[in-house]
Amino acid sequence: xxxxxxxxxxxxxxALDGGIHHARCSQRLTLHGQRGGLELDFYCLACAETVTIxxxxxxxxxxxxxx
Numbered sequence: 001x002x003x004x005x006x007x008x009x010x011x012x013x014x015a016l017d018g019g020i021h022h023a024r025c026s027q028r029l030t031l032h033g034q035r036g037g038l039e040l041d042f043y044c045l046a047c048a049e050t051v052t053i054x055x056x057x058x059x060x061x062x063x064x065x066x067x
Contacts, residue, residue: 006060011051014063022051
C-alpha cells in the first residue's frame with residue numbers, strides 16, 4: 001500500500017490577521033522556539049498549553065473564513 005494520506009489540521013488555523021491561532025480557544029499563539037529543525041513550538045497563553053507544529057504541516061494550516 002503506497003497511498004499517502006494527509007490528516008486534516010484541527011489544532012490551529014491561520015487567522016485573517018496573519019497569525020496562527022489555537023483552534024480550542026481562538027487565541028493567537030506565540031512562537032516559543034524550534035525543535036530539531038523539524039518542528040515549531042508555539043504557546044497558548046490562554047490555555048497554558050504548548051502546541052507543536054511540524055514544518056511539513058505549515059502549508060496545510062486552514063485559513064479562517066472571517067466568521
